[in-house]
Amino acid sequence: MPKVKPHRTSPSLDMTPMVDLAFLLVTFFMLTTKFAPEEAVVVDTPSSTSEIRLPESHVITISVDKDKRVFFGLDDDEIKSDLLTQVGAKYGVSFTPTQAKNFHAVASSFGTPIEKLPALLNLDGEQRKLVKQEGIPADSVNNQFIEWVVAAQALSRKQYGKPSYVAIKGDGNADVPTVKRVIKLMQDKNINRFNLITDLETKPVAGK
Amino acid sequence: MAEIQQQADSGGKGGKKRAKKMSTKIDMTPMVDLAFLLLTFFMLTTTFSKPTVMEVAMPVKPKPGDEQPPIKASNALTLLLGEGNKLYYYDGLLDGNTKPELKLSNYGADGIRKVLLQHKSNPQLVVLIKPDDKSNYKNMVDILDEMNITDTKKYALVDISKPDQELIKSSGL
Numbered sequence: 001m002p003k004v005k006p007h008r009t010s011p012s013l014d015m016t017p018m019v020d021l022a023f024l025l026v027t028f029f030m031l032t033t034k035f036a037p038e039e040a041v042v043v044d045t046p047s048s049t050s051e052i053r054l055p056e057s058h059v060i061t062i063s064v065d066k067d068k069r070v071f072f073g074l075d076d077d078e079i080k081s082d083l084l085t086q087v088g089a090k091y092g093v094s095f096t097p098t099q100a101k102n103f104h105a106v107a108s109s110f111g112t113p114i115e116k117l118p119a120l121l122n123l124d125g126e127q128r129k130l131v132k133q134e135g136i137p138a139d140s141v142n143n144q145f146i147e148w149v150v151a152a153q154a155l156s157r158k159q160y161g162k163p164s165y166v167a168i169k170g171d172g173n174a175d176v177p178t179v180k181r182v183i184k185l186m187q188d189k190n191i192n193r194f195n196l197i198t199d200l201e202t203k204p205v206a207g208k
Numbered sequence: 209m210a211e212i213q214q215q216a217d218s219g220g221k222g223g224k225k226r227a228k229k230m231s232t233k234i235d236m237t238p239m240v241d242l243a244f245l246l247l248t249f250f251m252l253t254t255t256f257s258k259p260t261v262m263e264v265a266m267p268v269k270p271k272p273g274d275e276q277p278p279i280k281a282s283n284a285l286t287l288l289l290g291e292g293n294k295l296y297y298y299d300g301l302l303d304g305n306t307k308p309e310l311k312l313s314n315y316g317a318d319g320i321r322k323v324l325l326q327h328k329s330n331p332q333l334v335v336l337i338k339p340d341d342k343s344n345y346k347n348m349v350d351i352l353d354e355m356n357i358t359d360t361k362k363y364a365l366v367d368i369s370k371p372d373q374e375l376i377k378s379s380g381l
Contacts, residue, residue, distance in 0.1 A: 012233070015236055015240060018240070019236060019239070019240055019243065022240065022243040022244055022247055023243055025247050025251075026243055026246045026247045026250065029247065029250030029251055029254055030246075030250055032254060033250055033253055033254050045259065046345065046346040046349040046350065048260070048262050048349055048350075048352070048353040048356075049353055049356060049357055050260050050261065050262040050263075050353070050356060051260060052260060052261050052262070052263060053259075053260060053261070054259050054260070054261045064345070167261060170345040170349075171345065172344065172345060172346035172349075173344050173345070173346065174344065174345040175341070175342075175344060175345070176289075176339040176340070176341060176343050176344065176345060176347075176348055177341050179345050179348070180339070180365075180367070183266065187266055187269055188269070190268070190269065192265060192266045192267070192268055193263070193264075193265050193266075194263075194264045194265075194266065195261035195262065195263055195264070196261060196262040196263075196264055196349060196352070197259045197260075197261050198259065198260055198261065198262055198349060198353075199259065199260070200260045201353075
C-alpha cells in the first residue's frame with residue numbers, strides 16, 4: 001500500500017494585487033496630503049460642535065496666543081509679494097528680492113512688526129524658528145495689523161474676485177479683550193463675518 | 209513570508225549540468241510593511257489636518273443717525289462670563305430701577321444648556337452674551353457653541369458694562 005501523501009500547497013500566496021492596491025493608495029494620499037504650514041506660534045484651540053470645515057484656500061488666519069500676541073497669516077502664494085510691497089510702502093520699509101522670496105515661507109503665520117520684518121527675513125529657516133516674535137501691533141496708536149488685513153482683502157478681491165475668509169484662531173486661554181479688540185478693528189473696516197477655528201467635538205443631543 | 213523552496217527531484221544519473229536556476233520570487237514582505245506604514249501615516253494625517261470653524265457674523269456698524277430698536281426686557285436673557293470659568297445669567301435687562309436676580313450656572317450640559325432650553329418657549333428671545341475682561345476665549349467659544357447646540361437664533365456679543373460687573377461683585381456668587 002502506498003502511503004497517501006497529502007497534497008502540498010505552497011504556503012506563500014500571491015501578494016501582488018494587495019501590494020498594487022497599497023501603493024496606489026500610498027500614492028493617492030501622498031499627492032493629496034497638504035502638510036500643515038509651519039506655524040510661528042503654538043495655539044491650542046478650544047473645541048466646538050461645529051462641523052463646518054475651514055475652506056481650502058483664500059484664508060487669512062489671525063492667531064491670538066495666550067500672551068496676547070497677534071499673528072497674521074495668509075495662504076495664497078500669488079498675492080504674498082504684492083502684499084509685502086504694499087504694506088511695506090505704507091510704512092516706508094522696502095524689501096530686497098531675496099527678502100520678498102523668503103516672505104513666502106514666513107507669510108503663512110508671522111507676528112513681527114514691519115520695522116523688524118527685514119531682519120527676520122534675512123535669517124534662514126532654522127534660525128527663524130528660534131526667534132521669539134513679539135506679535136503684530138494691533139492698537140489704535142500703531143495699527144499695523146489692520147493694514148495687513150485690509151491690503152490682503154483688497155488683493156484677494158482683485159486676484160480672485162472675492163475677499164478672503166477671515167479665520168480667527170484663538171488659544172483657549174487667550175484673553176477676551178484682545179480677541180474683542182481684533183474683531184472690533186476689523187468691524188471698523190466693515191469686515192463682519194468671522195470664522196472661529198476650533199477643534200471638533202461630538203455634538204451632544206440638545207433637550208436631554 | 210517564508211518561502212519554502214521546493215527542491216526539484218534531481219533525477220540523478222549524471223544528466224546535463226544545468227545552470228542553477230534562481231527562484232524568480234522575491235520576498236516582498238519588507239516592502240509591503242513599508243507601504244502599509246506609509247499608507248497608515250498619510251491616511252491619518254489627511255483626515256485630521258483640517259480644522260473646523262464656527263461662523264460668527266457680527267452686526268454691521270450702524271450708520272450715524274440709525275436708530276436701533278431697543279430690546280424688550282421680557283425677551284432678554286443676559287449671560288455674563290466671569291473669571292475662573294464662572295457663568296452668571298439673569299432674565300431681563302439691567303437698568304437703574306430694576307435689579308434682576310443674578311444666578312450662577314456653568315458651561316456643562318446641566319448648566320446653561322437647560323436654562324437656554326427653558327427659555328426657548330419664547331420665540332422672541334434675545335440672548336446677550338457679555339464676556340468679562342477676565343474670562344478667557346474658550347468661555348466665549350463654549351457659549352457660542354451652546355447657542356448652536358440649543359439652536360438659539362438670536363444672540364449678540366456685547367461688551368460688559370460697569371453695573372454688570374458690580375452686580376456680579378455684590379451678589380457674592
